[in-house]
Amino acid sequence: MTRLRLFRLENGMIFSNLVANMIGVCVVMFLTQDFFSSFPPQISLLGDQIDCLFIPSAIVFGMGAGLIYEIPIRRFLYLRYRQVSEEGTLRQRADAYILEHAFFVSIYTGLITTTVAFFVFEFVLQRRIIPYFFPQGGIYQMPGTIRITIRTRLFALLFACNLVPFASLLNAAYGSHISGMENPEQALETLRIAVLAQSLIFMAVGVWITFLVGGNLARPLREIIRVLKNVRHGRFDGSVRVTSNDEVGYTGDVINEMTAGLKERDFIKETFGKYVTTEIRDEILSGNVSLDGERKEVTVLFADLRSFTPLVASTPPKDMVRMLNNYFTEMEKAIHAYHGLILQFIGDEIEAVFGAPLHRSDHPVLAARAALTMRDRLRALNQRLVREGYESLKHGVGIHTGEVLAANIGSPERLSYALVGETVNLASRLQGLTKRFKKDIILSEQTRQYLGDSFSVEELPRTDVKGVAQPVGVFALSPP
Numbered sequence: 001m002t003r004l005r006l007f008r009l010e011n012g013m014i015f016s017n018l019v020a021n022m023i024g025v026c027v028v029m030f031l032t033q034d035f036f037s038s039f040p041p042q043i044s045l046l047g048d049q050i051d052c053l054f055i056p057s058a059i060v061f062g063m064g065a066g067l068i069y070e071i072p073i074r075r076f077l078y079l080r081y082r083q084v085s086e087e088g089t090l091r092q093r094a095d096a097y098i099l100e101h102a103f104f105v106s107i108y109t110g111l112i113t114t115t116v117a118f119f120v121f122e123f124v125l126q127r128r129i130i131p132y133f134f135p136q137g138g139i140y141q142m143p144g145t146i147r148i149t150i151r152t153r154l155f156a157l158l159f160a161c162n163l164v165p166f167a168s169l170l171n172a173a174y175g176s177h178i179s180g181m182e183n184p185e186q187a188l189e190t191l192r193i194a195v196l197a198q199s200l201i202f203m204a205v206g207v208w209i210t211f212l213v214g215g216n217l218a219r220p221l222r223e224i225i226r227v228l229k230n231v232r233h234g235r236f237d238g239s240v241r242v243t244s245n246d247e248v249g250y251t252g253d254v255i256n257e258m259t260a261g262l263k264e265r266d267f268i269k270e271t272f273g274k275y276v277t278t279e280i281r282d283e284i285l286s287g288n289v290s291l292d293g294e295r296k297e298v299t300v301l302f303a304d305l306r307s308f309t310p311l312v313a314s315t316p317p318k319d320m321v322r323m324l325n326n327y328f329t330e331m332e333k334a335i336h337a338y339h340g341l342i343l344q345f346i347g348d349e350i351e352a353v354f355g356a357p358l359h360r361s362d363h364p365v366l367a368a369r370a371a372l373t374m375r376d377r378l379r380a381l382n383q384r385l386v387r388e389g390y391e392s393l394k395h396g397v398g399i400h401t402g403e404v405l406a407a408n409i410g411s412p413e414r415l416s417y418a419l420v421g422e423t424v425n426l427a428s429r430l431q432g433l434t435k436r437f438k439k440d441i442i443l444s445e446q447t448r449q450y451l452g453d454s455f456s457v458e459e460l461p462r463t464d465v466k467g468v469a470q471p472v473g474v475f476a477l478s479p480p
Contacts, residue, residue, distance in 0.1 A: 119212045150247055220242070220244060299354040302397070326381060396435060433463065437476065
């Protein structure tokens with residue numbers, strides 16, 4: 001055997017491996033040359049970076065693996081070069097081993113490269129590609145998407161870190177058995193070196209892949225934990241960054257939908273709290289209050305501004321709106337302070353109820369105290385208005401206690417909690433009587449009976465009221 005032939009035999013496999021890798025690279029680059037051109041510049045740049053990193057790494061890894069696996073063959077060829085005369089049987093076995101070895105080296109290289117490429121590509125997808133195309137998640141809603149489950153990842157990890165190294169070591173042992181027919185001591189040394197080298201390589205690759213897979217799984221779980229902690233503390237603004245289409249990604253999408261629903265529910269709850277007291281709001285939302293219709297004894301309060309039409313005509317619109325809003329704000333505070341519910345603002349008029357939808361046995365007393373507080377707050381508001389150069393406001397308040405029908409009333413698209421009955425009408429009429437008697441707060445006889453001696457009242461003449469057959473007893477509520 002000549003030295004030139006020895007060189008060709010020793011380096012034939014590694015040269016063919018290099019040629020095959022270069023051909024594969026050229027074919028892949030040709031097939032994918034326009035793949036990233038349709039993407040945004042960030043994605044195109046990322047694709048170029050992946051090509052620059054992965055293609056040389058794949059070639060170097062394949063060449064290195066081939067060199068390691070060719071060590072027994074090179075040793076055999078060197079011995080063959082020094083001892084030309086060999087038995088035909090040994091040559092046939094060596095030639096068969098070379099073919100088998102070349103086949104298994106190609107298989108192992110392909111399996112390892114494919115496994116590493118799978119996890120690296122998944123890492124790039126989760127960190128860059130998916131967040132760009134799916135910033136709000138919802139990957140599972142896209143038709144035709146392939147779901148790679150956690151079980152599939154674990155099987156791939158098991159295959160990469162256990163089965164491939166095990167098969168590789170078996171192949172090294174088989175190769176040492178063939179070469180050991182000539183020199184057992186040299187075969188054992190070759191096997192020792194091969195096992196040591198392969199163990200170190202597979203340990204390094206296994207640790208790297210484990211960190212890769214662990215990061216791909218732990219990252220979305222940390223996102224989920226972060227959002228759930230915010231939800232536990234009542235903060236619903238955060239969302240899970242969904243970067244996969246597996247069980248963890250689906251869980252992240254469900255949590256995002258849940259937080260959106262909780263945020264909407266919290267917004268409705270806070271908005272509802274602007275119309276009723278927080279206690280009434282919480283009772284209604286918890287289902288403890290019937291809104292289908294029920295008869296209840298309540299105290300109804302009506303308040304209306306005096307001389308409002310001339311005031312509107314003489315005041316600039318923006319100033320009038322500001323004055324009106326300030327008035328409603330002060331009156332609302334007084335009513336809510338005594339557990340009253342404002343049913344509606346009608347122009348410059350306020351309709352409120354005490355004792356509904358939550359029942360309170362002392363609702364007449366609460367209404368009377370609220371009316372006195374409204375008087376005090378209006379006095380303080382007028383002082384501010386006068387200092388600012390506006391006219392002072394006056395109002396009349398009518399209060400009546402009786403039975404009403406309380407229910408959600410309206411169309412299917414718009415409902416409101418309303419009271420219906422003679423009690424409501426009479427309370428409104430009493431508010432109108434404040435003009436005749438020149439009093440700011442007038443009570444009905446029914447309300448007066450509940451107050452006892454805890455309030456100072458002035459009895460007024462019984463008077464006819466529209467819609468009521470008999471004259472009505474009325475009282476003016478004096479300062480305490």
